[in-house]
Amino acid sequence: MKLRDLRRRELLGILAGAAAVPVAARAEKDLPVVAVLVPGPAKNAENRLAAIRQGMREAGLTEGVNFTFALRYADGFFDRLPALALELAALKPRVIIASAAAAPVAHKVLPELPLVFTSYAADPIKAGFAESYIHPGGHATGNVMNAVGGEEALTQKRMNLFKELVPDLKAIGFIGTSSLLATAELNALQSVAGQFGFVVVRHPLGRLDEIEGAVSASIRDGVGALYVSGEPLLYNNMPRVLPLVMAPGKPTVGTYPDWGRAGLLMSYSADLIDDFRRAGIYAAKILGGEKPADLPIEQASKFVLVLNLKTAKSLGLAAADRLLTVADEVIE
Structure with a gap:
């Protein structure tokens, strides 16, 4: 084969490849x-x-x-x-x-x-x-x-499970801002508190750098556990929030599964x-x-129930066999 013919074939191959790219891109673009x-x-x-x-x-x-x-x-x-x-x-x-x-x-x-x-x-x-x-x-x-039943029904189920872990709970600290979601969660928690025999303590916070103060104030008020809101501000800054709410060594409960997987004692929410x-x-x-x-x-x-047995062990708590049976995820 002559050198000129070889170069001609190489050039045609390059041109063919170049032409194919816009066609594929155009096909993707048309979707x-x-x-x-x-x-x-x-x-x-x-x-x-x-x-x-x-x-x-x-x-x-x-x-x-x-x-x-x-x-x-x-x-x-x-x-x-x-x-x-x-x-x-x-x-x-x-x-x-x-x-x-x-x-x-x-x-x-x-x-x-x-x-x-x-x-x-x-x-x-x-x-x-x-x-x-x-x-x-x-x-x-x-x-x-x-x-069906809204936030209150979901909170009732969540706290019924949590009370099996912390049966002597008398006061729980709510950690959340005044956002629409956090307010709905707080109202639901207060609505069911009476039937479970505990009171809800809340210290207002508006920014992430106020969480530590709200947690400390709740502990001074004698709360036996902390309830962490599922609002986006806290959820999407979980690595920053988690150490602050776990530092006092109190049982913790959250909403979404990721909270339980990351270290809270328990979480229960929709999947x-x-x-x-x-x-x-x-x-x-x-x-x-x-x-x-x-x-x-x-x-x-x-719905997903997550139990963190590693956290339970650090708190000196034991999960009943019934809870272990119904849990969707057990973190050990």
Whole structure:
């Protein structure tokens, strides 16, 4: 083969490869975009995205074939959320899935874009997302973390389990700000306190650097345990919050499973990962032509009890066999 022919073939090969790249990119670009906005760190965002992907697959859609994802996460810095929502809007998504604190931001910044909210612990009706659970009536639908009975029923179940670990509890310190979610949690805790024979102590805090003071004040007031709010400010700054609430050596109870896995004595709440999976199913339905207005808001149906036996041992507590039997996760 002549050198000139060889060079000609190499050139044709290069040109063919160069032409193929825009075609693949254009094919990906033509797919409907599913935007995902979460307030937490990258690790959490990837776990949540995997659950959404599973839900969409269960609904018959495959990433890269039927749709493509666009993910943004705020890494716990909530003031970044509006700009991240606008970044996603520039990609012209067909639907956005937004969790927890990101949900009201997406609803406010992108009011006309179909929204599937998930892992949302507040009341979506009061938040203005929808007209009702059965008929949302607008551009938003999704799932909430409360079961039938709302926050009070969930708190009642949580404290019933916690009292098996700390049967002599007379006073519990609530650690949380005055956010919408923390206020709802506090009200629910106060509502059930009487039936369990304890009082709730709360010292106001507004910032992360006030947690240590609130914990210390609660201990001075004689609390026998600490209840840690699931509000986004605390949850998304867990590595900073956890040492402060565990330092006094008191039993601790939290909401989401990650609290128990990270070191609190116990946590009980809706299964966050399952929430994201169900959000993926709803996103698939919207891509298929269904309207958020016609998709009922779902309430939690799957719950997770986490017991941290390592923490129990350090506190000199023993978990009853019944609790160990019903626990979904036991950290040893």
